[in-house]
Amino acid sequence: MDTLLDVSNLRIRYGGAAREAVRGVSFTLGRERLGIVGESGSGKSTVGRALLKLLPGATITADRLRFEDVDLTLLSEREMLKIRGRRMSMILQDPKFSLNPIRRVGDQVSETYLRHFRCSRREARERALAMLEAVKIRDPERVYRQYPHEVSGGMGQRIMIAMMLLADPDLVIADEPTSALDVTVRLQVLDILDNLVRNRGIGLIMISHDLNLVRNFCDRVLIMYAGQVVETLKAGDLERAEHPYTRGLLAAQPRIGGPRAPLSVLDRKPEWLEENA
Amino acid sequence: MSFLTLRIQRAAGQIGSVAVTLLGLLMLTFFIGRLMPADPVRAMVGEDATRETYEQVYRDLGLDRPLWEQFLYYLRDVASGDFGTSIRTGQPVIQDILHVMPATIELATFAIIIGALLGIPMGVLAAVCKDRWPDHAIRVVSLTGHSMPIFWTGMIALIVFYAHLGLVGGSGRMDQFYIGLVEERTGFLLIDSLLAGEMDVFWSAVNHVILPACLLGYSSAAYITRMTRSFMLDQLNQEYVTTARVKGLSQAQTIWLHAFGNIRVQLVTIVALAYGSLLEGAVLIETVFAWPGFGQYLTSNLIIGDMNAVMTCVLIVGVIFIGLNLLSDLLYRVLDPRTRS
Numbered sequence: 196m197d198t199l200l201d202v203s204n205l206r207i208r209y210g211g212a213a214r215e216a217v218r219g220v221s222f223t224l225g226r227e228r229l230g231i232v233g234e235s236g237s238g239k240s241t242v243g244r245a246l247l248k249l250l251p252g253a254t255i256t257a258d259r260l261r262f263e264d265v266d267l268t269l270l271s272e273r274e275m276l277k278i279r280g281r282r283m284s285m286i287l288q289d290p291k292f293s294l295n296p297i298r299r300v301g302d303q304v305s306e307t308y309l310r311h312f313r314c315s316r317r318e319a320r321e322r323a324l325a326m327l328e329a330v331k332i333r334d335p336e337r338v339y340r341q342y343p344h345e346v347s348g349g350m351g352q353r354i355m356i357a358m359m360l361l362a363d364p365d366l367v368i369a370d371e372p373t374s375a376l377d378v379t380v381r382l383q384v385l386d387i388l389d390n391l392v393r394n395r396g397i398g399l400i401m402i403s404h405d406l407n408l409v410r411n412f413c414d415r416v417l418i419m420y421a422g423q424v425v426e427t428l429k430a431g432d433l434e435r436a437e438h439p440y441t442r443g444l445l446a447a448q449p450r451i452g453g454p455r456a457p458l459s460v461l462d463r464k465p466e467w468l469e470e471n472a
Numbered sequence: 473m474s475f476l477t478l479r480i481q482r483a484a485g486q487i488g489s490v491a492v493t494l495l496g497l498l499m500l501t502f503f504i505g506r507l508m509p510a511d512p513v514r515a516m517v518g519e520d521a522t523r524e525t526y527e528q529v530y531r532d533l534g535l536d537r538p539l540w541e542q543f544l545y546y547l548r549d550v551a552s553g554d555f556g557t558s559i560r561t562g563q564p565v566i567q568d569i570l571h572v573m574p575a576t577i578e579l580a581t582f583a584i585i586i587g588a589l590l591g592i593p594m595g596v597l598a599a600v601c602k603d604r605w606p607d608h609a610i611r612v613v614s615l616t617g618h619s620m621p622i623f624w625t626g627m628i629a630l631i632v633f634y635a636h637l638g639l640v641g642g643s644g645r646m647d648q649f650y651i652g653l654v655e656e657r658t659g660f661l662l663i664d665s666l667l668a669g670e671m672d673v674f675w676s677a678v679n680h681v682i683l684p685a686c687l688l689g690y691s692s693a694a695y696i697t698r699m700t701r702s703f704m705l706d707q708l709n710q711e712y713v714t715t716a717r718v719k720g721l722s723q724a725q726t727i728w729l730h731a732f733g734n735i736r737v738q739l740v741t742i743v744a745l746a747y748g749s750l751l752e753g754a755v756l757i758e759t760v761f762a763w764p765g766f767g768q769y770l771t772s773n774l775i776i777g778d779m780n781a782v783m784t785c786v787l788i789v790g791v792i793f794i795g796l797n798l799l800s801d802l803l804y805r806v807l808d809p810r811t812r813s
Contacts, residue, residue: 287714296712296808296810298733342809342810358715362720
């Protein structure tokens with residue numbers, strides 16, 4: 196399996212912050228689905244945005260930050276413009292906020308194509324329509340002309356997926372792609388994303404706080420706490436996690452048909468905050 | 473409900489709210505006229521008039537009637553276009569105002585164009601470079617424009633650009649030499665001179681308007697810059713901006729193709745308001761530049777207590793603001809798809 200992404204000792208510090216938000220994260224990614232799980236503030240989203248170098252004011256350092264044949268740490272902003280959207284893209288959390296409210300949905304989707312390929316507007320439009328169909332939108336012509344406030348959340352997120360996969364990237368980062376959706380449409384959207392990612396052989400990083408979702412949807416899981424990776428596991432081996440934090444997370448989950456005792460409370464130990472070499 | 477009836481309903485609502493606002497405005501001007509310490513009767517009959525004459529005029533003006541009746545008379549007069557006669561000039565007030573208004577509109581329009589062209593890009597730049605040197609530089613420039621007394625900058629500018637450098641015309645709307653040369657048709661000197669084919673007068677007028685317009689424009693730019701900056705900062709924190717960047721758009725493309733469209737609505741409102749306050753007349757600048765405009769007219773009538781003129785001026789300022797608000801409401805519909813459905 197070829198390696199898409201090779202990250203070693205990634206450190207991120209926001210401008211003016213006393214401590215690093217991400218402290219020495221290392222992982223590799225092939226054409227597989229990797230989940231990053233952690234609580235709010237654990238640095239999981241920061242890692243995602245750092246890969247696209249979209250953290251204004253933050254300092255990013257790493258021993259290695261390789262994406263396919265390029266070293267991301269060496270790329271200028273101008274060179275990053277050719278990577279973003281074309282080779283690496285990101286699905287954001289809530290379509291209510293992540294789509295531009297005053298531009299037609301279709302124009303926003305086809306914009307991705309127009310940015311990266313020399314083509315006519317019509318060709319970009321055709322591509323966008325085909326992609327909208329691929330994310331199972333029934334009447335793409337009609338939706339193409341609609342504004343974001345006229346589509347539902349599930350539809351909006353499918354539009355987002357279409358937009359981010361249109362230029363056929365090799366790596367997609369999905370930052371809490373279903374957290375803002377109704378439970379009933381979550382699975383639909385995940386299904387669509389899953390199919391597209393598999394069929395096209397795209398590497399996926401799924402950032403989430405939902406252990407169950409990641410367990411069912413990913414091949415491997417990274418568990419983050421306070422800016423560090425505490426444990427990396429195969430999704431199927433999650434039950435055999437060793438780190439007390441992961442065990443604590445698992446124990447804190449309610450189960451249908453489980454005992455009706457109070458759920459255990461996560462006991463955050465101060466020594467987890469210390470940096471492990 | 474069909475689309476058309478919805479639109480008619482909305483238009484009717486708009487007209488209704490304008491009507492109510494207008495009525496409120498008329499009440500306000502009416503009571504300003506009654507509550508001002510100036511005595512309209514004394515102003516008309518003079519200090520030496522006999523008691524009989526005074527009371528005669530008092531009755532003629534209807535001042536012995538109850539207030540509500542007076543108000544109805546006032547409404548009737550306004551509706552028929554009668555705003556009373558100016559004590560100072562003996563002419564109908566409305567005629568005097570129509571004479572000074574074009575001078576102010578000319579100046580204000582130039583000023584707001586300069587203000588918007590200067591203020592909006594500066595505000596965007598300041599937002600993009602937040603807390604870096606361009607932001608600080610722009611803050612200094614706009615704060616200066618905001619806080620310097622305009623009569624002072626006006627005089628300094630006249631000394632520098634007119635007296636020393638000779639780049640622009642001095643005070644007044646055109647060089648002395650040309651006064652009376654062009655027949656007054658619209659009152660807008662720039663238009664009248666073009667209609668008459670007097671290019672010399674036209675250029676003289678441009679030369680004269682440019683300096684006061686720049687000064688007024690600079691001070692409105694200060695306000696427009698500050699507002700644009702904060703509107704833009706709001707937008708730059710939005711997720712759709714991140715989306716655009718993730719798609720591979722550069723920062724400049726993101727700002728002009730995505731974020732700017734979202735602040736247009738707010739910009740229209742504040743530019744309209746700034747324009748409104750310019751139309752209200754810039755007394756200080758008009759005085760320094762001997763510009764025969766609305767601001768000077770209003771102030772001089774306030775000082776001598778010519779109530780008919782003052783009431784009408786207040787009414788006109790109110791109507792200007794109602795009109796500009798209506799206009800920016802309509803532009804909302806055009807610029808923001810969310811207000812259409």
